[in-house]
Amino acid sequence: MGEPQYRLEGIVRTRNEGMEDFEGPLDVIFLLLSKNKIEIQDNDLIIAADGGYKHCLSVNMMPHLVVSDFDSYHEEIQNVEVIRCTPEKDDTDMLLAIHEGMKHGCDEFLIYGGLGGRLEHTFANIQCLKYLCEHGFVAKMISKDCCVQVV
Numbered sequence: 001m002g003e004p005q006y007r008l009e010g011i012v013r014t015r016n017e018g019m020e021d022f023e024g025p026l027d028v029i030f031l032l033l034s035k036n037k038i039e040i041q042d043n044d045l046i047i048a049a050d051g052g053y054k055h056c057l058s059v060n061m062m063p064h065l066v067v068s069d070f071d072s073y074h075e076e077i078q079n080v081e082v083i084r085c086t087p088e089k090d091d092t093d094m095l096l097a098i099h100e101g102m103k104h105g106c107d108e109f110l111i112y113g114g115l116g117g118r119l120e121h122t123f124a125n126i127q128c129l130k131y132l133c134e135h136g137f138v139a140k141m142i143s144k145d146c147c148v149q150v151v
Contacts, residue, residue, distance in 0.1 A: 045104050049097040052113055053077060067097040092124050098132065109139040116143055126150070 048056050048063040051072035056063050066080050069087040085096055094114060101109060109132055114125035125141060126148060132139035133150040141148045 045101060045106055047097045047101055048080075049093040052097075053080075055113055065097075065100060067100055068093055092121075092128070094125055094128050095131070098128055102135075102137075107137060109137060111139065111141045113143070114141045115146065115148065 045065070046056065046061060046063040047065045047067060049066075050068040050070070053063060053066045053068070053073055054075075063080055065083065066077055067083045067085065069085045069089065071087050083096070083100065085093070089096075091099075094111070098109060111125070111128070114128070115122055129139050129141055129148060129150040139149065
């Protein structure tokens with residue numbers, strides 16, 4: 001019996017800039033995933049939620065907007081629009097950032113840094129994906145190890 005084949009949808013970029021499915025062995029799938037890079041388009045809106053601002057800076061990416069109660073990031077933020085919220089609130093910084101994206105007309109949300117770390121934060125972030133799905137948006141949460149999407 002041969003090596004099992006796996007399928008990834010929309011993972012391989014074609015010459016005409018479209019995305020095609022790929023089917024192949026698991027080691028090739030992992031290689032493709034490891035090559036996954038963040039490609040920022042001119043019309044993309046980058047929103048950093050709380051400590052996400054520090055991560056953006058660490059990869060030389062300047063967000064357009066920071067939404068935070070500043071419980072995780074305490075340094076001065078310059079040259080970026082900042083929406084400050086109080087630590088005593090009903091929504092997470094992530095959900096507040098999502099609401100800002102919705103206000104700005106975003107129809108697809110790629111969320112980086114929402115998995116791992118504290119388990120209750122991971123669950124809350126996955127709930128954000130569910131919220132987006134229920135409201136008709138395409139959303140994925142991406143980490144170095146996996147990608148989560150609610151359908």
